[in-house]
Amino acid sequence: MNKNKIDIKNFTSEELIKVLEKGKFPKFYAKQIFIWIYEKRVEDFHLMTDLSKENRDVLQNMFYFSNLELLKEETSSDGTKKFLFGLEDGLSIESVFIPEVKRSTLCLSTQVGCKFDCSFCVSGKKGFKRDLKVSEIINQYLFIADKIRPDKITNIVFMGIGEPLDNFDNTIKTIKILTKQRGLCLAARRISISTCGLVPEIYKLAELDLKIKLSVSLHAANNDLRNQLMPINKKYPLELLVPAIEQFSKISNHSVILEYVLMKDRNTKKEDAVELAQLIVETGAKLNIIVYNGSSLDFSPPQEEEINNFKNELNKKGIFFTLRKSRGQDINAACGQLKSKIE
Ligand code: SAH
Numbered sequence: 391m392n393k394n395k396i397d398i399k400n401f402t403s404e405e406l407i408k409v410l411e412k413g414k415f416p417k418f419y420a421k422q423i424f425i426w427i428y429e430k431r432v433e434d435f436h437l438m439t440d441l442s443k444e445n446r447d448v449l450q451n452m453f454y455f456s457n458l459e460l461l462k463e464e465t466s467s468d469g470t471k472k473f474l475f476g477l478e479d480g481l482s483i484e485s486v487f488i489p490e491v492k493r494s495t496l497c498l499s500t501q502v503g504c505k506f507d508c509s510f511c512v513s514g515k516k517g518f519k520r521d522l523k524v525s526e527i528i529n530q531y532l533f534i535a536d537k538i539r540p541d542k543i544t545n546i547v548f549m550g551i552g553e554p555l556d557n558f559d560n561t562i563k564t565i566k567i568l569t570k571q572r573g574l575c576l577a578a579r580r581i582s583i584s585t586c587g588l589v590p591e592i593y594k595l596a597e598l599d600l601k602i603k604l605s606v607s608l609h610a611a612n613n614d615l616r617n618q619l620m621p622i623n624k625k626y627p628l629e630l631l632v633p634a635i636e637q638f639s640k641i642s643n644h645s646v647i648l649e650y651v652l653m654k655d656r657n658t659k660k661e662d663a664v665e666l667a668q669l670i671v672e673t674g675a676k677l678n679i680i681v682y683n684g685s686s687l688d689f690s691p692p693q694e695e696e697i698n699n700f701k702n703e704l705n706k707k708g709i710f711f712t713l714r715k716s717r718g719q720d721i722n723a724a725c726g727q728l729k730s731k732i733e
Pocket of ligand 1: 508510511512548549550551552553554584585586587606607649651680681682683684724725726727
């Protein structure tokens with residue numbers, strides 16, 4: 391039924407203005423419709439009472455409101471919720487809602503599968519299928535925000551399946567929709583993108599100056615080790631990645647966050663900590679340490695002692711860091727555990 395119609399949730403407000411201008415609708419229509427969809431959460435043109443009746447019929451024939459199909463919802467003992475969503479072409483993705491005391495974070499996926507094949511991460515193990523459309527990204531937010539009211543989503547992280555900077559345009563458009571004032575009106579500083587280190591796109595993102603935060607999945611502070619863990623490092627080694635991080639910090643006036651997942655016997659040696667400390671000093675970045683989740687793909691979490699030794703080494707160098715707690719481990723909702731169903 392929707393075959394010949396256009397999915398209206400693929401448009402930013404600026405794009406909708408252009409599309410509707412072409413359709414010869416009154417100028418204020420785009421703004422009104424945007425408010426109906428994102429501020430008032432109405433997805434039926436016939437209920438948009440400030441548009442003329444005739445035009446509502448025309449719009450109803452032109453556009454449709456896509457939605458995700460909820461295939462599965464799981465709740466962790468710590469309150470984290472994981473959602474498996476079916477897409478129109480039968481593929482699927484996952485999103486995670488993480489409630490905390492003073493805030494709650496939604497982790498969004500941007501691709502079905504992933505191209506970058508980090509050796510420790512399950513998200514890319516079945517390869518890459520396709521980019522998500524803007525509507526498929528924003529619908530993860532809308533579905534979960536509608537469902538879990540009155541718990542408000544305060545933070546968004548693009549840390550689900552896929553590489554957000556590899557689906558650059560759609561990720562940016564989604565952020566524009568999320569932050570639009572008469573709409574969802576989320577604060578840009580509460581939105582974070584995480585990247586495996588796509589250097590040209592980090593510069594591009596810096597230029598846009600969206601006021602969002604950037605995390606970089608580092609996991610190793612020397613090229614040999616990082617090449618083994620993250621093949622993207624062969625294309626964009628640390629001598630290219632570090633200046634990109636510095637440039638982003640400079641333009642955004644905010645430190646970039648470096649993510650370092652501790653993996654047993656892989657990246658937890660004394661020298662690893664020393665090199666990491668140097669890199670933190672050099673870049674002025676903030677450091678988040680996470681203990682590896684699960685035990686798959688020949689990787690596992692280090693024991694307490696290994697973790698403490700690494701932390702002590704950083705402390706000795708005067709490096710401040712946050713040890714991030716993993717949430718939702720019992721339902722495979724923690725970092726790096728999200729999967730797409732591709733088969
Ligand atoms: N492609 C982006 C976005 C994914 S974010 C990126 O690489 O940053 C997912 C984060 O979880 C990344 O930092 C990734 O390196 C990390 N990760 C992958 N597998 C993990 C695991 N088993 N335990 C903890 N973190 C993991």
